[in-house]
Amino acid sequence: MKYFFILYAIIAISVVGIFKYRGHSFSEPPIQLLPDMDDQDVLKAQKQSAFFADGQGARQPVTQTTPLGFQVDGANKLGGIPEYEFSGGTGYYFTGHVGDYFGTGMPEELELTPENSLELLKRGEERYNIYCSACHGVSGDGAGITGLYGVPGIANLTAPPFSAGSYPDGRLFETITKGKGLMSGYGYNIPVRDRWAIIAYVRAIQVARSAPYDAVKDAFEAGKQQQEAATSSK
Numbered sequence: 001m002k003y004f005f006i007l008y009a010i011i012a013i014s015v016v017g018i019f020k021y022r023g024h025s026f027s028e029p030p031i032q033l034l035p036d037m038d039d040q041d042v043l044k045a046q047k048q049s050a051f052f053a054d055g056q057g058a059r060q061p062v063t064q065t066t067p068l069g070f071q072v073d074g075a076n077k078l079g080g081i082p083e084y085e086f087s088g089g090t091g092y093y094f095t096g097h098v099g100d101y102f103g104t105g106m107p108e109e110l111e112l113t114p115e116n117s118l119e120l121l122k123r124g125e126e127r128y129n130i131y132c133s134a135c136h137g138v139s140g141d142g143a144g145i146t147g148l149y150g151v152p153g154i155a156n157l158t159a160p161p162f163s164a165g166s167y168p169d170g171r172l173f174e175t176i177t178k179g180k181g182l183m184s185g186y187g188y189n190i191p192v193r194d195r196w197a198i199i200a201y202v203r204a205i206q207v208a209r210s211a212p213y214d215a216v217k218d219a220f221e222a223g224k225q226q227q228e229a230a231t232s233s234k
């Protein structure tokens with residue numbers, strides 16, 4: 001330990017001796033062992049520039065472009081979709097909460113009817129396959145491709161803890177919006193209505209997973225026969 005302190009003192013003295021004590025101002029340029037980004041060709045705000053013909057350092061936006069976050073038609077847009085489609089509202093539809101608790105069921109803002117429900121489900125399937133399947137797998141079992149490349153602990157969405165009975169729709173909404181543990185949130189990528197579509201589809205996967213073997217087998221056979229009939233009639 002004694003030698004450590006002696007060595008430490010020698011190193012400290014030589015560092016200060018070679019590179020000088022930096023606590024006071026001096027006129028010589030400092031020694032830059034690793035210059036990194038110390039020197040840059042940038043202009044400070046409001047400074048003039050000889051580079052541009054008008055001598056003005058700060059530039060106007062290029063014609064026909066919109067700076068990020070600028071007002072377009074009175075509303076910010078994310079990927080061409082008005083920002084209010086992503087957040088901003090209160091109530092179950094926008095938060096998944098009913099008072100202090102998570103709610104469950106599809107919110108009335110979706111204006112679901114027997115006719116348009118299938119459409120929402122199809123949209124959910126498409127969005128799920130885009131946003132969730134890489135990790136959670138196409139069938140929701142958590143065996144998506146990213147698991148093979150090292151994303152650990154991906155939840156199996158078809159497991160009992162995530163079923164509608166134990167994991168309310170509102171909680172699923174919150175997980176998609178804000179993320180959970182190792183999963184990041186998708187609130188800024190997936191509009192509110194699409195989040196509900198994904199929730200509907202996740203429920204469909206869960207129900208499909210627990211369907212009795214015979215029911216699946218019969219449906220599979222029926223589908224196969226239909227397909228055979230369609231191809232043989234060509």
Ligand code: HEC
Pocket residue numbers: 128131132133134135136146151152153154155157162172175176180181182183184186198202
């Ligand atoms: C980049 C990979 C990845 C993507 C994409 C992803 N997840 Fe996850 N998800 C995870 C991981 C990892 C966990 C486990 C998080 C933990 O417990 O730390 C998880 C956990 C969950 C959970 C359980 C959370 C809890 O309360 O324990 C749900 C529900 C879920 N994800 C739904 C979704 C849905 C729906 C999507 C698509 C919108 C999605 N995830 C997209 C990686 C992902």
